[in-house]
Amino acid sequence: xxxxxxxxxxxxxxxxxxxxxxxxxxxxxxxxxxxxxxxxxxxxxxxxxxxxxxxxxxxxxxxxxxxxxxxxxxxxxxxxxxxxxxxxxxxxxxxxxxxxxxxxxxxxxxxxxxxxxxxxxxxxxxxxxxxxxxxxxxxxxxxxxxxxxxxxxxxxxxxxxxxxxxxxxxxxxxxxxxxxxxxxxxxxx
Ligand SMILES: CC(C)(COP(=O)(O)OP(=O)(O)OC[C@H]1O[C@@H](n2cnc3c(N)ncnc32)[C@H](O)[C@@H]1OP(=O)(O)O)[C@@H](O)C(=O)NCCC(=O)NCCS
Numbered sequence: 001x002x003x004x005x006x007x008x009x010x011x012x013x014x015x016x017x018x019x020x021x022x023x024x025x026x027x028x029x030x031x032x033x034x035x036x037x038x039x040x041x042x043x044x045x046x047x048x049x050x051x052x053x054x055x056x057x058x059x060x061x062x063x064x065x066x067x068x069x070x071x072x073x074x075x076x077x078x079x080x081x082x083x084x085x086x087x088x089x090x091x092x093x094x095x096x097x098x099x100x101x102x103x104x105x106x107x108x109x110x111x112x113x114x115x116x117x118x119x120x121x122x123x124x125x126x127x128x129x130x131x132x133x134x135x136x137x138x139x140x141x142x143x144x145x146x147x148x149x150x151x152x153x154x155x156x157x158x159x160x161x162x163x164x165x166x167x168x169x170x171x172x173x174x175x176x177x178x179x180x181x182x183x184x185x186x187x188x189x
Pocket of ligand 1: 146149
């Protein structure tokens with residue numbers, strides 16, 4: 001992958017799913033809505049962003065940091081029906097020696113939960129990664145208690161490969177973390 005690919009994606013504008021499309025996120029997307037998503041206790045309960053105060057500045061820095069990399073893509077998840085931006089999905093960085101990358105996401109607009117949109121976004125970003133980022137395997141992690149996230153990855157074809165016991169702290173207590181993975185050949189076959 002190269003800076004040229006990143007430019008091409010930015011110019012091409014979008015990666016299509018069924019009900020959603022993904023478009024590259026820019027500093028112009030950092031607004032009160034984005035800040036609301038990350039500070040909503042129900043949305044951020046399983047997100048690592050909850051560990052430090054989120055501000056427009058920290059979000060701007062995060063978006064700029066990811067966008068400066070050639071091996072990491074940050075997309076806004078938007079509804080096809082009206083273009084509404086409802087959350088974000090990230091793929092990368094790529095571990096070049098192993099051709100693997102991580103996928104993470106959130107749907108910030110809670111009225112959009114439970115409609116298969118995370119599944120749709122995971123499928124779209126996974127297809128993009130396998131065809132354009134030269135990766136052979138995608139990985140994701142989710143707290144075992146986050147049934148929605150695990151459900152979305154499983155429905156998108158990921159396999160639960162492990163359960164790290166008492167791996168992180170959640171609400172002051174040790175919590176199990178599920179490891180999920182998707183191989184390129186899983187999608188082709
Ligand atoms: C977790 C999250 C991404 C799920 O998004 P979503 O669009 O609601 O997920 P989908 O509608 O694609 O659901 C996928 C599967 O999970 C199930 N599911 C969704 N939310 C669920 C919940 N709260 N509890 C149990 N199952 C749930 C769905 O029923 C579906 O399963 P099915 O195929 O058996 O019907 C979304 O709720 C979210 O962004 N939450 C806050 C941030 C977060 O936790 N991000 C993930 C960090 S790892």
